[in-house]
Amino acid sequence: MEILNALALLANFVVVPATAYGAQLALGALGVTLIFGILRFANFSHGELMSFGTMAVILFTWVLQGQGVIIHPLPTALLALPVGILVAIVLSLTTDRLVFRFYRRKRANPIIFAIVSVGVMFVYAGLVRIVIGPDDQSFADGARFIITAREFKELSGLAEGIAIKQTQVVTIAVAVAVVAAMFWFLQKTRSGKAMRAYSDNEDLALLSGIDPDRVVMIAWIITAALATIAGTLYSLDKIYKPFIFLQILLPIFAATIVGGIGQPVGAILGGFVVAYSEVMLTYAYKKFLAYLGPSGWAPDSLVQLLSTDYKFAVSFIILVVVLLVRPTGIIRGKVIG
Amino acid sequence: MKFLSAINMTGGYGGADIIHSCDITVEKGEIAVVVGPNGAGKSTAMKAIFGMLDLSEGTVTLDGKDITHMAPQDRVPIGMAFVPQNRNVFVSLTVEENLEMGAFIREDDISETMEQVYELFPMLKEKRNQPAGELSGGQRQQVAVGRALMTKPKLLMLDEPTAGVSPIVMDDLFDRILEIARTGIAILMVEQNARHALEIADHGFVMVQGENRYTDTGKALLANPEVRRSFLGG
Amino acid sequence: MTRRGALYFAVMAALLLAVGFYQSWNVAFGILNLCLISAIMALGVNMQWGYAGLFNVGIMGFTALGGLTAVLVSMPPVPEAWAAGGMGMVLSFLMLVATVAAIIFARRSVPAYLKTPATIALVVAGFFLIRIFYLPAVGRIEAINPAHTGYLGGLGLPIVLSWLAGGLVAAGAAWLIGKVALGLRADYLAIATLGISEIIIAIVKYEEWLTRGVKNVTGLPRPVPYEVNLMETQWFINFTNWLGAADIANAASMFVKICYAVLIMIVLGIVLWLAERALKSPWGRMMRAIRDNRDAASAMGKDVTRRHLQTFVLGCATCGIAGAMLTTLDGQYTPTSYIPLRYTFLIWVMVILGGSGNNWGAVLGGFVIWFVWIEAEPFGNWFMHTITLPMGDDNWLKQHLIGGAAYTRLVLMGAILLIVMRFAPRGLIPER
CATH class of the missing domain: 1.10.287 (Helix Hairpins)
Incomplete structure (x- = not known):
């Protein structure tokens, strides 16, 4: 019983939140890795693209809520998601046409692309703050919990409950669906294979008659969709804060590199590695150990390896370890000079 | 006028010209081979024909049509296919996906062409679901040639297809190239192994320092004592 | 410096004078001081990007380390x-x-x-x-x-010492991170520095035993006189009377700002002189050779990674110096005020606009961008008021747009970066 309680505790505070967070990071990292694979640069504007798409979702959610269009118990934001994705796609394609295409034609150095993406980041960040403001926004509705801790305790007879938030289940369900759709696209469709071919060998793709502009366009469309979904799920799960999207860039980049740059499977693995490390290293194991130890005993301290203040440091540590031990990432990614 | 006529080509990569008044032609169903010492501009001439190089002078015509200023990717739909010397397969894609990508521009059913490629290279059919990056050097060349054939080209251009493969594999590859030519495709290739290549060639072009030095049938070049002495090692 | 460069600086000076005449001299000198510090930071980044082509996205962290050093050097110890x-x-x-x-x-x-x-x-x-x-x-x-x-607490030493110490601390951190991330792909350095700067900010925010964290350290000692003391000092009273200034409080505040300006200018002068010397030395030529053709340079036997480490450390040290000066100028250490848009990416806009590889360009970029950054706020307000003129005062959209006016400067900075990169990638004062 004690062991079951300990496991329930761990499930409630580590497994469930880390899985949801991992899915959000994985979706973000997929977008970054896709742009890395196709356009070959580190896209610093990705976080703000997530923010922009999410903002569009929030605005449309408010409109729907105002009209009384809701899909209880699911969050209304799911209904608004396609609109947000569309906005993000239009934004991405416009940006590509106005900004990135010029450097692509010039075959500019990846680092120039990265700096240009900083400029794009500024513009997106400014637009978001002008339109929706710099403050937190809440837009989650629908049922809050699938199962509350109390219900779980009554059901299982354990002293520890596992609460599962509705947003966590939505996150995981949507992430699984999106990832499955994306892999189906990449593995089975002609356009998807063309994207992989282009990412693998640009020159040969040209010789095969694959249109680079089309490949890039599809890459942006998918990236914008992934970014909007990732940002919306993250904001539903926690809260929408415009400034968080610059911070979240770090774990997303870490997940991308850990998984292997340009590797979609790696990005997903990387997302979960980073999320689980973050949650596990910042969780206080006091109660968990108390269950496992002799009855009546409890550790004196919190048994927390790192204060939660340092959760972003975890991604960095993982990043450094990967750079030192296996610079190509879990799945051997490409090394673009 | 031959099926492919590249006449009086002069050009280079921005700086000094690498090829000077260079002529290369090939007829349908024939094999033309460009040979010459290292740095003679053989590969550059191939790239010029495929439009990957700006020509300051000269014209390239295919089937009587002037294509001198056409972009490389636009040459694929009109029947030209190019197999580069390096990085000529998609290493992370399976063999079959490589072939599919070769046929990317085609809207019709490609299964028949794919069967023909598999008939030509039975080994590829066995390894169809394996990533091309895991194949041996010779097999990779087969994938590369197969990929190029998937567009049903009228002109197949090969840049040193036997570089880095064993002599047995080389013989086999040349046999396959002969077979391809018999189907009526014009083949233009650059080769290091000059003697071998000229043996199967209908026409040979010996280039030195960016210019044509000797142009004749393959047999005649092999018989020419000067060519033998200077380029075929006696 | 070319005549074009001199002209740009003249225009910049005229702009600052205009602020002095039309807004207030206090504001003008306030802007000038931060322009000067920005120029030093831009010089540091220019050493990394302009000389060596290194993309450092962790400037904020090194600035914060410099600021922390200012606290640790100058505050009295707590026995x-x-x-x-x-x-x-x-x-x-x-x-x-x-x-x-x-x-x-x-x-x-x-x-x-x-x-x-x-x-x-x-x-x-x-x-x-x-x-x-x-x-x-x-x-x-x-x-x-x-x-x-x-x-x-700190060591209770004069705060000016921290300017040098801040550079050293930042250099130490840069050496550590450079050891790990240099020599790998170019964009790994960017991501690694992004990480280190977030960690440094986390440390200064949450290690309260060291920095008081979000409780801030206020009342740092100054290298210049205090306004209240000045106002009671006889020579200063005589001096203001002689000048004919009516408001002695204002005069004292001006005097303090001018003192800071002089101090910062001295540092800027030294850094600029050293940076120019370095750039024109054989070392500087080699750095640029490595930047322009890394493979050729490394084939010639140059130890590229080692050279990169040197410039990386020097550039970060310069940012550390600027960070210490910034905290000194503020008179307080507020860890929450470090945000990457302002302390990292804005500096990048300065370097790109000024002209990467050119030290005078970096200085000019520091001046122009800081000026625009500050003046964009009133401009944004004016802009939003103008486009919302037809709307009623209680209009929801109007109030919303005016509320967001402050953020037009982010868009403006992004636009400047993008336009310069596209149409004048060599910047205002191009590298020779």
């Missing part, structure tokens, strides 16, 4: 805190040193296949050993008079 937790801190530090030494020793002496396991084991062991001393010490230090101190 009670030292008595309570000083020993524990010293012991944890010694433990840290011992752990690092053990790791280095182990990595040199064990067989290759044991290297990684041994390192991990030692890191874990060291981590827990350090915590034995560290955590209680932190608790005791932070318990001492938390409203006013709650930290160890």
Whole structure:
């Protein structure tokens, strides 16, 4: 019983939140890795693209809520998601046409692309703050919990409950669906294979008659969709804060590199590695150990390896370890000079 | 006028010209081979024909049509296919996906062409679901040639297809190239192994320092004592 | 410097004078001081990007380290805190040193296949050993008079010393991170520096025993006189009377700002002179050769990674110096004020606009961008008021747009960066 309680505790505070967070990071990292694979640069504007798409979702959610269009118990934001994705796609394609295409034609150095993406980041960040403001926004509705801790305790007879938030289940369900759709696209469709071919060998793709502009366009469309979904799920799960999207860039980049740059499977693995490390290293194991130890005993301290203040440091540590031990990432990614 | 006529080509990569008044032609169903010492501009001439190089002078015509200023990717739909010397397969894609990508521009059913490629290279059919990056050097060349054939080209251009493969594999590859030519495709290739290549060639072009030095049938070049002495090692 | 460059600087000076005449001289000198510090930061980034092509996205972290050094050098020590937790801190530090030494020793002496396991084991062991001393010490230090101190304090030395010390601390951190991330792909450095700067900010925000964290350290000692003291000093009163200035408080505040301006200008002058000397030396020529053709340079036997490490450390040190000066100028250390858009990416806009590779360009970029950054706020307000003129005053959209006016400067900065990169990639004063 004690062991079951300990496991329930761990499930409630580590497994469930880390899985949801991992899915959000994985979706973000997929977008970054896709742009890395196709356009070959580190896209610093990705976080703000997530923010922009999410903002569009929030605005449309408010409109729907105002009209009384809701899909209880699911969050209304799911209904608004396609609109947000569309906005993000239009934004991405416009940006590509106005900004990135010029450097692509010039075959500019990846680092120039990265700096240009900083400029794009500024513009997106400014637009978001002008339109929706710099403050937190809440837009989650629908049922809050699938199962509350109390219900779980009554059901299982354990002293520890596992609460599962509705947003966590939505996150995981949507992430699984999106990832499955994306892999189906990449593995089975002609356009998807063309994207992989282009990412693998640009020159040969040209010789095969694959249109680079089309490949890039599809890459942006998918990236914008992934970014909007990732940002919306993250904001539903926690809260929408415009400034968080610059911070979240770090774990997303870490997940991308850990998984292997340009590797979609790696990005997903990387997302979960980073999320689980973050949650596990910042969780206080006091109660968990108390269950496992002799009855009546409890550790004196919190048994927390790192204060939660340092959760972003975890991604960095993982990043450094990967750079030192296996610079190509879990799945051997490409090394673009 | 031959099926492919590249006449009086002069050009280079921005700086000094690498090829000077260079002529290369090939007829349908024939094999033309460009040979010459290292740095003679053989590969550059191939790239010029495929439009990957700006020509300051000269014209390239295919089937009587002037294509001198056409972009490389636009040459694929009109029947030209190019197999580069390096990085000529998609290493992370399976063999079959490589072939599919070769046929990317085609809207019709490609299964028949794919069967023909598999008939030509039975080994590829066995390894169809394996990533091309895991194949041996010779097999990779087969994938590369197969990929190029998937567009049903009228002109197949090969840049040193036997570089880095064993002599047995080389013989086999040349046999396959002969077979391809018999189907009526014009083949233009650059080769290091000059003697071998000229043996199967209908026409040979010996280039030195960016210019044509000797142009004749393959047999005649092999018989020419000067060519033998200077380029075929006696 | 070319005539075009001189013209740009003249225009810049005219703009500052215009602010002086039309807004106020106090504002003008306030802007000037931050322009000067921005110029120093831009010089630091220019050494990395302009000389060597390194993309450092962690400028904020090195600036914050410089600021932290200003606190640690200048604030008086807190003896009670030292008595309570000083020993524990010293012991944890010694433990840290011992752990690092053990790791280095182990990595040199064990067989290759044991290297990684041994390192991990030692890191874990060291981590827990350090915590034995560290955590209680932190608790005791932070318990001492938390409203006013709650930290160890500093060394109580003149704050000007921290300008140099801040550079050294930043250099040390840069050396560590450079050792890991340089020599790999170019964009790994960018991502790694992004990470290190977030960590540094986390440390200065949450290690209250060291920095008081979000409680801020206020009332840092100054290298220049205080306004209140000036106003009671006889020579200053005589001086203002002689000038005919009506408002002595205003005059005192101006005088302080001018003192700062002079101090900062001296530092800027030294850094600029050194940067120019370095750029024109054989070392500088080699750096640019490496930047322009890395493979050729490394084929010629140049140790590219080592050279990159040198410039990286120098550039970060310069940012550290600027960070210490910035904190000195503010008179307080507020960890929450460090945000990457302002302290990292804005500096990048300065360097790109000014002309990467050209030190005078970096200085000009620092001036122009800081000026625009400050003046964009009134401009944004004016812009939003103008486009919303037809709307009623209680219009929801109008109020919303005016509320967001401050953020037009982000869009403006992005637009400047993008336009310069596209249409004038060599910047205002191009590299010769």
